[in-house]
Amino acid sequence: MNIGEAARASGVSAKMIRYYESIGLVPAAARTNSGYRTYGNTEVQILRFIRRGRDLGFPVETIAALLALWRDRSRQSSDVKRLALDHVADLERKIAEMQAMASTLRHLAETCAGDGRPDCPILDDLGSSPAKACH
Amino acid sequence: MNIGEAARASGVSAKMIRYYESIGLVPAAARTNSGYRTYGNTEVQILRFIRRGRDLGFPVETIAALLALWRDRSRQSSDVKRLALDHVADLERKIAEMQAMASTLRHLAETCAGDGRPDCPILDDLGSSPAKACH
DNA sequence: TCTTGACCTTCCCATCATTGGAAACCTTAT
DNA sequence: ATAAGGTTTCCAATGATGGGAAGGTCAAGA
Structure with a gap:
């Protein structure tokens, strides 16, 4: 082949x-x-x-x-199990991070009028200091 | 500065x-x-x-x-809103993928004895064809 | 004034997994 | 014999970042 x-x-x-x-x-x-x-x-x-x-x-x-x-x-299948579970923990950490991001963005998008007006909390938030990210 | x-x-x-x-x-x-x-x-x-x-x-x-x-x-704040929501959709897609991975791995790890025995469904599954991934 | 140490500059290299291309070679079918 | 398509190696790029070398600059202290 x-x-x-x-x-x-x-x-x-x-x-x-x-x-x-x-x-x-x-x-x-x-x-x-x-x-x-x-x-x-x-x-x-x-x-x-x-x-x-x-x-x-x-x-x-x-x-x-x-x-x-x-x-x-x-x-030893316990070694394999440990590797797999380590990876699951990794995935869960990343999932939690991404969910936090998504929820922040969804919140900001909701508050954003979405019409032609130039007031947009997303841009305001991005420009603000890190600590104030989600209030 | x-x-x-x-x-x-x-x-x-x-x-x-x-x-x-x-x-x-x-x-x-x-x-x-x-x-x-x-x-x-x-x-x-x-x-x-x-x-x-x-x-x-x-x-x-x-x-x-x-x-x-x-x-x-x-x-136009609608443009910003669209960018943000596009990104949220991206995030949600990735989150779903990662959750599927985690659930497959968790399932496999559960089925894996985790003791010294060499029977480990994780390895067997990884070696099998893609379609059979989750059963 | 001279030295020292902290800062700055550009440039190159490395990461990780993957894709792309170029030039040359091989195989197969017509 | 030739064309098409598969293969080889090598080189480069991606995206976002870190590391380091070689050399110039600035400020404070002796």
Whole structure:
């Protein structure tokens, strides 16, 4: 299987496959006589693993750790669980931040007339000092 | 006011002030004879505006649009409101995505024994096809 | 007046994950 | 034989920021 087919099968672009190889996230692929990379089902499965992890928001570094656990037959599932829960906590922190932002903006937008008048609390608020952000 | 003092007063690092100038987000600052940038209260207020916008998660591009509206005496507050609400919609989309990720991960972590046994649904799921992500 | 230390300048590099392009090579079908 | 399309490597850029080097400037103290 050439890199393009592997890309289609895994959902990881050929560019990214080469990149993952260059940073050592995946081992160097086998080559044909003419230098083409070749992939088998195992490699595609690994790429799919990586892609799923990226979709779930794992940084590549964390995926590398998960991959190591995946490959390691003596892996402890508690390690995997901890990584996953750490990531959940991360996500929750970010979600809370974004919800705070959204609520501030919604509040400001409500107060904003939205007609042609130039009085807009959003701009006023953005220009004010940080402490006064939400009153 | 030198750049350092302006940085302290606005909460934007000197590095970023120079960067914002280089990308044209703020006009080039006045200079002393010896080449030092100088800032007044207006400039600091603009920098604070930018900083508040960044804190609220606006991309620099959007801030540029807001700044233009801010400077424009004939601004329509409806334009500002639309920008803000667009951004709220963006935030809500991202929040939903992250909540989906978190819920998948939580579900997987629950199913994961978390003891020393090597059976871990998280890894199995990550290796499976995308469509089967959540069952 | 000279020195010292804190400040400023520009320029380059690095991050992280990803995309884009260019130039050259390979494969396959017509 | 040629054209199309896949592949290779390398180089550059993104966005927002941090880090650092090399050199110029300013203010205060000896």
